[in-house]
Amino acid sequence: MPGLTTYPPFPEDIPTCPLIVVDYQLVRAGNEEEINKLWKAATELGFCLRNHGVEEIDDMFEMGHETMALPLEEKLKFDEKGASFGYKVPGVMILDDNGTRDVTEYINVSKDDALAWPAVVHRTYPSTVNERMESTIKPFVKKSLEINHFLIDVLNDKLGLSKGSLAEFHKAQERSFCISRVIRAPPRLVPDEKVFLTAHTDYGSLSFLHNRLGGLQVLPPGSDKWLYVKPIPGHAICNVGDALNIFSGGIIRSNIHRVVPPPKDQGQYDRWSLIYFTRPNDTAPLKHLGEKSPMIAEAVARAPAGKYEPGMTMAEWMVRRIRAKRGANYNDPESRKLRRGTADTAIPEVVYA
Ligand SMILES: O=C(O)CCC(=O)C(=O)O
Numbered sequence: 159m160p161g162l163t164t165y166p167p168f169p170e171d172i173p174t175c176p177l178i179v180v181d182y183q184l185v186r187a188g189n190e191e192e193i194n195k196l197w198k199a200a201t202e203l204g205f206c207l208r209n210h211g212v213e214e215i216d217d218m219f220e221m222g223h224e225t226m227a228l229p230l231e232e233k234l235k236f237d238e239k240g241a242s243f244g245y246k247v248p249g250v251m252i253l254d255d256n257g258t259r260d261v262t263e264y265i266n267v268s269k270d271d272a273l274a275w276p277a278v279v280h281r282t283y284p285s286t287v288n289e290r291m292e293s294t295i296k297p298f299v300k301k302s303l304e305i306n307h308f309l310i311d312v313l314n315d316k317l318g319l320s321k322g323s324l325a326e327f328h329k330a331q332e333r334s335f336c337i338s339r340v341i342r343a344p345p346r347l348v349p350d351e352k353v354f355l356t357a358h359t360d361y362g363s364l365s366f367l368h369n370r371l372g373g374l375q376v377l378p379p380g381s382d383k384w385l386y387v388k389p390i391p392g393h394a395i396c397n398v399g400d401a402l403n404i405f406s407g408g409i410i411r412s413n414i415h416r417v418v419p420p421p422k423d424q425g426q427y428d429r430w431s432l433i434y435f436t437r438p439n440d441t442a443p444l445k446h447l448g449e450k451s452p453m454i455a456e457a458v459a460r461a462p463a464g465k466y467e468p469g470m471t472m473a474e475w476m477v478r479r480i481r482a483k484r485g486a487n488y489n490d491p492e493s494r495k496l497r498r499g500t501a502d503t504a505i506p507e508v509v510y511a
């Protein structure tokens with residue numbers, strides 16, 4: 159079980175990318191030095207968050223474990239079918255231009271469904287999810303949202319936006335693609351096993367990720383060398399997504415990352431990860447906020463025309479990116495290009511670790 163297994167430690171002798179560690183309690187207390195660390199991290203590579211106080215992580219992993227242990231036939235009754243809410247079966251995503259299929263499975267629980275439970279907003283879920291909706295998932299969603307909303311408010315002020323400008327697009331009670339996700343990837347099968355999740359930027363605002371094993375890698379800006387992120391117990395890994403990049407005219411960076419099998423001995427185990435994705439409301443227009451902040455206006459003026467005005471709502475951005483990842487929609491390498499987010503570094507097309 160993910161909460162009980164003792165895994166081999168992350169190997170000492172492989173290069174890693176140390177992320178900036180931000181103390182959430184210090185940020186909450188208004189500590190300027192910590193807020194500056196958060197700002198530096200959000201404009202570069204993302205960060206690790208300590209002292210976040212979310213207690214439901216082990217129970218969320220248990221929920222994921224119980225769900226994946228259901229018979230395939232049962233899981234398929236809740237197939238997300240490309241709509242992002244529900245169970246994703248291995249093999250529906252393509253990993254490269256040869257159409258290689260992925261090997262991961264996951265369960266996505268919509269924020270709207272968790273908060274409305276027992277009412278249904280988007281869809282129903284397996285019994286293993288329902289049983290933990292009130293005790294585990296709802297509190298996990300509320301706490302993850304509270305943390306991410308607080309951090310977004312801090313970034314809002316740093317961007318020179320008037321109070322609450324970004325919060326307008328992140329109302330918990332409005333419909334969104336916000337989800338809790340538990341992913342299972344199988345043990346490494348062959349020495350040069352392909353990637354679990356190809357290079358991407360996250361789609362929304364902030365992702366709050368909890369890892370037990372290695373495997374997550376980042377591509378530092380301008381580099382062609384992937385570096386592992388070493389999981390630190392009790393620390394969440396926070397990635398900025400495309401929406402904050404666009405709202406901020408590129409000042410906040412949505413860093414490129416991917417997932418490969420865990421390194422060395424860790425590769426013999428199932429790899430579990432848990433993420434809360436905070437995404438703007440479905441109707442939020444994805445457009446830079448240059449008219450509300452001179453700092454953003456300056457950044458936009460330096461960028462190619464239209465770069466931060468994709469002309470889509472958040473929901474349209476999500477649908478475009480999700481569609482283009484799926485094998486069912488794959489026609490040729492050109493069709494796969496539609497999956498692109500706001501990556502500002504060329505992505506090396508090699509899929510092997
Ligand atoms: O499993 C991980 O460590 C990261 C997963 C991820 O990047 C994603 O689901 O967007």
Ligand SMILES: [Fe+2]
Binds near residue numbers: 359360397415
């Ligand atoms: Fe990601």
